[in-house]
Amino acid sequence: xxxLVWFLIRRLFAALLVMLALSLAVYLIFYAIPADPAHLACxxxxxxxxxxxxxxxxxxxxxxxxxxxxFLKGIVAGRTFGEGAAAVHCDAPCFGxxxxxxxxxxxxxxxxxxxxxxxxxxxAVLWLLIGVSLGVIAALNRGRIxxxxxxxxxxxxVSTPSFLLGLLAILVFGFWxxxxxxxxxxxxxxxxxxxxxxLVTPWIVLAILQAxxxxxxxxxxxxxxxxxxxxxxxxxxxxxxxxxxLTHGLRGVLVPVITLFGLDLGSLLGGAIxxxxxxxxxxxxxxxxxxxxxxxxxxxxxxxxxxxxxxILANLxxxxxxxVLDPRVSxx
Amino acid sequence: xxxxxxxxxxxxxxxxxxxxxxxxGSVPAVDGIDxxxxxxxxxxxxxxxxxxxxxxxSAVMGLLPSNADVTGExxxxxxxxxGLPNDELRKIRGNxxxxxxxxxxxxxxxxxxVGWQVAEAYRLHHDVSKKVARSRAVEMLDKVGIPxxxxxxxxxxxxxxxxxxxxxxxxxxxxNDPRVLIADEPTxxxxxxxxxxxMRLLDDVQDxxxxxxxxxxxxxxxxxxxxxxxxxxxxxxxxxxxxxxxLFFRAAHPYSLGLLGAxxxxxVPPKPRLTTIPGTPPTPGSITTGCPFQPRxxxxxxxxxxxxxxxxxxxxxPGEGDHEAACHLGRRPEVxx
Numbered sequence: 001x002x003x004l005v006w007f008l009i010r011r012l013f014a015a016l017l018v019m020l021a022l023s024l025a026v027y028l029i030f031y032a033i034p035a036d037p038a039h040l041a042c043x044x045x046x047x048x049x050x051x052x053x054x055x056x057x058x059x060x061x062x063x064x065x066x067x068x069x070x071f072l073k074g075i076v077a078g079r080t081f082g083e084g085a086a087a088v089h090c091d092a093p094c095f096g097x098x099x100x101x102x103x104x105x106x107x108x109x110x111x112x113x114x115x116x117x118x119x120x121x122x123x124a125v126l127w128l129l130i131g132v133s134l135g136v137i138a139a140l141n142r143g144r145i146x147x148x149x150x151x152x153x154x155x156x157x158v159s160t161p162s163f164l165l166g167l168l169a170i171l172v173f174g175f176w177x178x179x180x181x182x183x184x185x186x187x188x189x190x191x192x193x194x195x196x197x198x199l200v201t202p203w204i205v206l207a208i209l210q211a212x213x214x215x216x217x218x219x220x221x222x223x224x225x226x227x228x229x230x231x232x233x234x235x236x237x238x239x240x241x242x243x244x245x246l247t248h249g250l251r252g253v254l255v256p257v258i259t260l261f262g263l264d265l266g267s268l269l270g271g272a273i274x275x276x277x278x279x280x281x282x283x284x285x286x287x288x289x290x291x292x293x294x295x296x297x298x299x300x301x302x303x304x305x306x307x308x309x310x311x312i313l314a315n316l317x318x319x320x321x322x323x324v325l326d327p328r329v330s331x332x
Numbered sequence: 333x334x335x336x337x338x339x340x341x342x343x344x345x346x347x348x349x350x351x352x353x354x355x356x357g358s359v360p361a362v363d364g365i366d367x368x369x370x371x372x373x374x375x376x377x378x379x380x381x382x383x384x385x386x387x388x389x390s391a392v393m394g395l396l397p398s399n400a401d402v403t404g405e406x407x408x409x410x411x412x413x414x415g416l417p418n419d420e421l422r423k424i425r426g427n428x429x430x431x432x433x434x435x436x437x438x439x440x441x442x443x444x445x446v447g448w449q450v451a452e453a454y455r456l457h458h459d460v461s462k463k464v465a466r467s468r469a470v471e472m473l474d475k476v477g478i479p480x481x482x483x484x485x486x487x488x489x490x491x492x493x494x495x496x497x498x499x500x501x502x503x504x505x506x507x508n509d510p511r512v513l514i515a516d517e518p519t520x521x522x523x524x525x526x527x528x529x530x531m532r533l534l535d536d537v538q539d540x541x542x543x544x545x546x547x548x549x550x551x552x553x554x555x556x557x558x559x560x561x562x563x564x565x566x567x568x569x570x571x572x573x574x575x576x577x578x579l580f581f582r583a584a585h586p587y588s589l590g591l592l593g594a595x596x597x598x599x600v601p602p603k604p605r606l607t608t609i610p611g612t613p614p615t616p617g618s619i620t621t622g623c624p625f626q627p628r629x630x631x632x633x634x635x636x637x638x639x640x641x642x643x644x645x646x647x648x649x650p651g652e653g654d655h656e657a658a659c660h661l662g663r664r665p666e667v668x669x
Contacts, residue, residue, distance in 0.1 A: 229438035235395055236433075237453045237504065238426035241418070251443040327488040328442055 003330070004323075011319070015312045022308050023301075027068050030297045030304075036060075037295050040100065057082045058099060071096060071301075095305065096298030098291070105302035108287060115185050116283035118195065119202050119275060120268040126207035128261055131214020132253075138215065139222035140245065150215055157212025166205045166278035173201060183280035202279045206272065210264060217260060221253040228252075255325050259318050266314025270307025341368035342544045343392070343429070343512045348404035350384070350391050350568075361387045363568040364404070367546075369561070371511065372538065374545040376559035376576070378552065378591065380613050384568040385548045389514045392546075393429060394421040408512070427457040430505035432534075434517040436497035440489035446500045447473065447485025454507045472503040476533060495526035499533065506537055513538075516548045531558055552595045556580055564588050567614050567624035570646060574655035584649040584657035587625050623660065635660045 039046060042054040055061040059070060059081060070079065074094035081088040081097060090097045096105040138150035174182035180201050186194040225231065226249055234248040271285030284303055291299035322329045350362040362384040369375040377385045391402045394413065406413040408428060413421065433439035441449060450469035451462065458465070466485070473481035476499040489497055498518060505513060515534060519527035535558055538545050549555055555562060555576065562579045564572040564587065572585040583589050590609035611628035626632055626639040638660045646656040 229433060229435065230441040232395060233431075233433060233439045233501075233504075234441070236393060236425055236431040238422050238424070238456045239452075240422055243456075248441055251441075326443060327445075328490050 011316050015316065018312060019305070019309060023071070023305055024068060026301050026304050026308075027071065028064065030301050031064055031067065033297075037099070037297050040295055057086075095302040098296050098299045100294050100296050101299070105298050108299060109284065109302060109306055112282060112284045112287045113269075114187065115281050116271055116276070116285065117269060118185070118188065118199055119206065119272055119281065119283060120265060122196075122199055122203040123206035123210065124261070124265050124268070126203055127210040127214060128257075130207055131211035132218050132250075132257060134211065135215045135218020136222055136245065136250065136253075138219040139226065142223060147219075150219070154212040154215040157208050157210075157215075160209065162205065162209050162274045163278050165209060166202070166275055169201050169205050170278070185281045185283075202272075202275050202281070206268075206275055213260065214257060217257055218253055221256055222249055225249045225252045251325065255322065258321050258325065262314040262318035262321070263311065266311045267307070269310045271303065341370045342409055343546075344368040344405070344407040345388070345392065346405040346407070348388060348391060348402070348406065350387050350396065351401045353399045353401065358401075361400075361568055362391065365563070365565065365568075365570050367561075367563050367570075367573070369512065369544040369546055371544050372542045373560045374538065374547055374558050375561045375563065376547045376549055376555040377563045377565060378549055378555055379565035379571075380550065382613050382615075383565040385565050386516055388565075389431070389516055389546060389548055392514065393425055393431060394418070395425075423457070426453055426505075426510070427508045428510055429512040429514065430508065430510035432498075432501050432505045432513065432515040432518045435521045436494065436501045437489060437521075439501055440497060442489055445486050445488055446492070450485075450500065450504045450507055453504045457508050468507065469503070472507045473500065476500070476503040476506070476537075477529075478503070494522050495529060498522060498526075498530050502530070502533060502537070506541070506543075509541055510543060512544045512546065514546045514548070517550070518547070519551070519554060520549075527554070534558070552591060564591070569624065570656075570658060571625065572657040572659075573646070574649070574657075575652045578649075578651035578655040582649065582651050582655065584655070585625075585659045586629050586631050586661070588657070590628075623658075631661050 038051055038054040038058055038060050042050045052061070059067060062070070073079070074090060074092070074096070076092060078092035079090045079094045079097065081090070088097060088102075090104040090106075093106060094104055095109070097103075098105055098108060101108060134150045134153065138147040141147045170182050173179045181198050184198055186198050188195040222245075226245070231244060231248055234244045239248070269284075271283060271288055273285030273289060275281075276283040276285040277289070284306070287299060288303045290296075291303065345365065345367050347364050347366060348362055349360065349364050352359045352361055365384075365388060367375060367377070377388065379385050387396070387400075390396050391400070392406050392413070394416070396402065402414055404414060408424065413424065416424075440446065444452075447466060447469045450472055451465035454460070454468050455462070455465045460468075470481050470485050473485055478484050478496060478499055484492075489500070492500065498521075502518075513534075518534065519530050522530060531554055534545065534547075537543065545558075547555065547559060559576045562572075562574060562576050563570055564579070564585065566587050571587045572579065572583065574582070579588060580592070583592055587609070590607075593607040594609060609628055614624055614627070622640040622642065623629070623644050629639065632639045642660070644658040644660050646658045649655045649657050
């Protein structure tokens with residue numbers, strides 16, 4: 001499939017350009033903030049001498065453009081801060097170095113990613129299942145009680161803040177009913193059962209919130225789909241109602257649903273800030289918020305760029321899946 | 333035209349009425365029509381948009397939305413279809429009665445290959461493996477004239493031309509050897525040359541399988557070529573019915589004459605403009621007394637008051653067999669032009 005290969009090459013090249021432009025923008029924004037990360041590093045009392053030393057060590061004494069170029073170079077070749085015994089290495093791909101945490105940003109992101117990914121992927125499977133099935137049920141029962149119920153659930157889901165639902169869930173299921181752990185994360189590799197057990201509440205909370213838009217989208221798409229001529233054809237062929245809806249109707253519904261799903265999942269993988277906070281899980285969102293508090297600019301830039309990368313990646317995957325779902329889509 | 337059939341009709345419809353329940357009350361779309369078609373025969377149902385011809389065929393298939401009330405008899409080989417549970421009807425749809433739709437592009441599912449769609453129609457009524465169904469699908473696609481059918485079966489509807497798509501739809505309709513084929517304006521969306529090919533194809537398969545064909549059309553040229561019997565519908569009722577020769581040589585209803593007059597012809601000197609029937613068809617349910625065609629009729633003055641007060645019923649007219657027209661004007665109207 002040479003068309004597809006060219007499509008991928010073009011899209012990856014475009015993605016690279018977007019990432020470059022984005023990194024420059026993010027870099028300029030965060031390095032233009034009127035605060036000096038070196039101040040935090042130099043300790044107290046901070047003499048002008050030591051401040052200058054810290055600046056030099058952190059390579060903050062160079063021009064903004066030079067710093068940006070260093071950053072880009074670090075991605076490819078790695079970076080070394082300082083000289084001699086005190087030198088700090090940041091291996092390629094180096095997306096910056098967090099002096100407050102004394103770790104390369106790449107390592108920090110990779111340490112936190114499993115937590116966020118566990119939350120996001122589990123919730124995503126749930127909300128896709130709940131959203132699409134409730135949406136289909138609503139469409140098939142248009143105007144009747146089941147439809148009203150599903151639309152009502154969707155309305156509540158759309159308008160409830162995640163921290164509120166999260167805290168309520170912890171209160172009810174964690175404390176009152178004592179059914180699930182109230183916080184913490186257990187790595188999958190340690191104990192898959194505990195892993196799932198700790199994650200089930202955030203999964204459900206996130207799924208309820210996210211499913212709302214999927215219920216509405218699926219419902220409206222399915223109603224539109226069921227009016228199409230080829231649905232009548234399917235009935236005229238003698239297909240039963242279940243087959244008409246699931247085989248002939250659902251396919252067209254899935255195209256927009258998958259688009260939304262890819263983008264939602266992409267942005268959620270970049271950090272579910274509120275959910276991670278509420279459930280005390282150290283994911284990417286938590287890393288980002290702490291970094292902002294500590295003026296850890298390297299981490300903020302790194303996580304922001306990583307999130308942006310995930311969204312671009314999600315877009316690309318969505319486009320590829322479109323080609324699979326809809327034969328009319330051409331990647332040529 | 334097929335040979336006259338001596339057997340009884342395969343599909344009979346008696347006093348079919350379709351009423352739609354809407355927010356603004358009941359709207360009658362079909363108001364008591366009768367027709368029948370025998371194996372190997374072609375019945376054309378003609379009329380303007382909104383005359384109820386498509387609704388009638390959907391009613392036969394049980395494909396109307398749930399807000400439609402259908403009364404009357406629909407007999408397939410003597411078996412009553414109207415009122416059958418959906419599960420029973422499902423077994424008949426696509427198997428005994430199949431349908432060809434007007435716009436093949438929208439009638440085919442864009443997400444599945446044409447081979448899959450034809451095979452699906454077969455598998456819905458035959459307990460066979462996917463492989464068997466596929467080879468049956470390829471066989472049908474080949475039969476309807478899709479070149480290189482085995483390879484083209486994997487193509488998607490958008491990769492075909494309009495005429496080829498309509499052939500696919502016909503293959504899908506014929507895959508189960510239906511006894512009745514309903515073709516709802518099968519050539520309207522096509523080029524004139526392709527129209528002729530598709531009509532010839534329908535004619536050929538009809539000859540080969542002895543299928544009864546109900547052709548819904550407003551193209552009298554096509555009707556003249558392929559139909560045995562014609563039912564002219566106006567405002568949900570039968571205006572005239574008879575053999576194709578009755579209609580073309582002995583039309584007794586002013587509306588039929590209007591349709592014939594509006595047909596472009598090559599065998600008479602061209603008129604500067606095509607004749608049209610003045611006015612527009614009535615909206616369903618708006619005519620309650622008198623003749624529904626009266627407001628547009630050029631012959632009302634020959635009859636007078638009755639056209640407004642009394643609804644004409646079908647009455648026998650001279651012709652071959654059962655020629656009938658619903659018009660108060662007893663004799664054949666002189667063409668006023």
